[in-house]
Amino acid sequence: MRTILIPSALLVVALSGCAAATAAPPASTSTGAVVTLQSCGLDLTVDSPPRQAVTLEQGATELLLALGLGDRLIGTSYLTDAVAPEYADAYADVPVLADQYPTAEQLREAGPDFVYSMRASAFAADAVGDRAELVDLGVPAYLSANDCEDPDLVADEVGFDQIFAEITDLAAVFDVESRGTELVGEQQAVLTEVADAAPQAEGLDVAWIYSTINGAPIVAGNAGLPQTLTELAGAGNAFEDLDAQWSETSWDEIAQRDPDVLVLADLSRGLTGDSADDKIATLRSDTVTAQLSAVRSDQLVAIPATEMDPSVRSINALAALSGALVEYAEVDK
Template identity: 50%
Template sequence: MKIISVSAVGLAALLLVSGCGADDPAPARAASVNVTNCGQNVSVAAPPQRALSLEQNATEILLSLGLADRMIGTSYQTDPVLPELRDEYERVPVLAARYPSREAVLDAQPDFVYSTFTSAYAGDAAGARADLRKLGVPAYLSRFACEKPADGQPVVNFDGLFAEITEVADLFGVSDRGARLVAAQRARLDAAVRAADAPADTSVLWYYSGTSTPYVAGSGGLPAAISTLLGVRNAYGDAKQTWPAGNWEQIAERNPDVIVVADLTRGGDGDSARSKIDFLRSNPVTAQLDAVKAGRFITVSGSSMDPSVRSVAAVEQVSAGLAELPR
């Protein structure tokens, strides 16, 4: 069996471009910056100096903007940090293995809090954004994860991701760095789309986690956006949920041409790419899938399946993997 695991292309170049301004002083700014974020006002009177990121994707966006020296904490690392960001990441204290409590957040005295997941602002985590704002702490949330979907952008696309990176850069007074990072990512995205080479009507199953109950990519999420860009058909594109629970008999009926497996490092059932592939080969139902028999697998990191600075790398990996798959 041939297993395709394509490494991220051009990550070093991306961080070189985005990090080249990391030592540039933030421009002076007399006026505050105000944005409407997921239906709430987020205002900073001056560029934040004590930022707290509540999970890895937010952490890596801030680090890619060269803001390690303005971060007083991170939390919820789900994958090894990108190698190009590791040195910067190690300069930032880790407040919690998962989400810090509201008390831990307030004890850290942040002047800005950022997450790309709604769960970070739950009552048993950092607490509601509105409550933090009342305490003078602006709390930013990804437009793809708003408490009320109608207040944000419920369907993921790369324009929205780049707009979020730009907005965060503006809030921190590093608009030039944001522009460089977005330009580098757009160039890589365009190159990956141009290189896409998949047979007509190729169906792709995006397999995220689980063996007894497989969780797969449905509509509206990043895998759906990547499928559209690369001209392939999402095997669960008809599902209304972003990450529906599938079942193996139904997957066997759909018989995808290619399976993209998420490589997760958290150690749960069917999390790692290897455990997924081993299961697919040993399970009597899935062993008969055309993709399994032909070894048509593509591996991407689990965190790259959510909107982040890793998302373009996922497009590159899948594009390159499709071109190399056995036909």
């Protein structure tokens, strides 16, 4: 048995093939060159396709790059993880406004005609400021529906419908609807492949480990994307009873639940214990965790941390998980 460390983007290509699927219905309405839409309760009007867009964190940047819009970006910020290889060259050409979020002054100095983030924290007072203020200045500010300023506006279940709606929104805003339809179709084809393979993973329990705080592991509960990915892949979340996206637990608790598979976040920020390799080494060297079934069977799946949040790359995490579970299920027969 071997640890799965396959670059997940390759799995998407392998699974999707040449299949096509119907795109999700647009979440926006367009009249000529004008696009109107609602973003986390805020009405936005985009008079013409943006030419000077600024993205405030990595997820937003990579989605626009996936739509082929690198030449429309005049700034980005807040790189939280390694850029996906397929976007690396285009990302390198985008000016970085700040290591984390830019200030309101830095943003206005850049002169954007559109601002986009997948995280509400980007629009805090100590970052670029309130979205409504940007809109009043004539700059549409789009925020992902997965992280609205008002938590009541966020859907209880995190899934691909929201991701596809966001892709469709942004494709309409930038007048690249055909590319948006193509991108959604590619990802829907992967969902179909995963659904076909899901029965093979039935009976397998998965625990997702993000990082540790003072030695205590942080695991995925039932309120985030890992829960959705686990269900789509046909397995069960060993910590489904935790009503949280991520929650602190103990190694003893993980040992008691003894999941069949461990999914390990591969963080590239450089802290000790963040990388998947560091996590695997720790699991194998500790007397408690070395006895876990997943460790003894080497049923460990490394997934970039960025892909564990809703984004254009979430489909990669699903493909990687599904492929690993199918392999493990075959061995366990």
